[in-house]
Amino acid sequence: MSDGDRIVIVGAGVAGLRAAERLRELGFDGELVIIGDEARKPYHRPSVSKQLVMGTARPSDMTLHAYTDLDARWRLGTRATHLDTAERVVHLPGVEQLWYDGLVIATGVVPRHLPGAMRHDPRVRVLRTVDDALAVRRALAASTRPAVVIGTGLIGCEFAASMRQLGRDVTLVGHARAPLYRFGPAIADSVSRLLAGHRAKLAMKSEIRHWISTKETFGLHLTNNQLVVASCVVLAIGSVPAVDWLRGSGLDISDGVLCEPTLFAEGADDVVVAGDTARWPNLRFDEVPRRVEHWLNAVESARAAAESLLAGRAAATPFTPLPRAWSSLYDVRLQMAGLPALAEDTVQLDRDVTGFVRAGELVGVCTWDRPHAMMRWTAELERRLPAPATTPAPAHAASTAGITRLATV
């Protein structure tokens, strides 16, 4: 990229913002255009299921700040409709076309749809955006009935905690054995006890048999034969990459956008991908492309994608983070590092510290309100899973590099 060039960033979430910031930090002096489908500047999305749905913060309090002058042209409230990689053009509504020299894809994910859910009913919502949080607040204000959340992952648990902090009754419905079960039985047990202690109701190993909707009431008949009358139902059953607009672009969008280790979209010379959408092989672990749906990964991958784009495909270096994530439930800090999803087994490393093991090797750690232990174990994971040398070693030097790496593993 050089003076007079134009970089287009599609996606105005945290990844879009941090990519823009890094491009300017690195001295990119050309035109920068940021396209976002929401009519808002980038904001702190983790607050949607907490402060914003509780009403303890205003949306404007959650605006994210850039640490350098972005000098960008913002096209908010605008949804990219198509990408033509051959012509290097992003299509916008109203047959508008925006050419680019470099493109950053950062469109993130959208909440997964639950088949059979009455999505047209204003009392049935998802929690992804500021507008979603405001809609849930309107539904709660219209009725004193309990709130129901379908899905017992991080968003579902955070929402349940938010409801109890508002003094609202809430029922969590999920087909897993326990909430957050993917973080191991010990953490799941702690979460269950915490939620129950704050009198959130749990309907685990169950799903919805019937939706019952009248003007006055809204109810759910569960497979455990429970009937829940609700003020609102929040669907929090995961998300899918927002890549519909990339159909026909030639990019592989089978699960997010398939990327090279450097976050360049597979086979493209001028397209990089950042955030939840990127499916790339993290060479610190193996060569399998995966997506990582965590906020800190959006920050770090955006910076790496910007670096790759400016370096060019041939000179770009692999993005090899040790992923980290966090959540808070009431006053408990839940933290993760590594890739727990890869594990075949869990071990108890210490009090409230779960280790995730693959083929005898530690690949992830999860802590329950132990921030100091998390720092120690993150450092330990970095030691055990070192990032490979950043530049691919030439053939004649490969043997030494390989040996050094094996010795430290």
Next chain:
Amino acid sequence: MSRLRRKSRTRARLSVDNERCELFGICEWEAPALFELGRDGRLRYRRQPAAGELTQAAAAARCCPMQAIELRGGDDE
């Protein structure tokens, strides 16, 4: 490039909003020279990072889970 070469006019200042901070310790991981989550669970930090520590300071502010860190000055603002 001009924005990068411009000389700093103001001394950078860090501050942490105690109402927001939930003490995850991510800032210490990003900027160990500036932040320390004490054994007593309290966060200690240096309010005036040196010029050479601004990269770390910005990384901590960017990565803070609660967006509780404010970094002012130290650039061309």
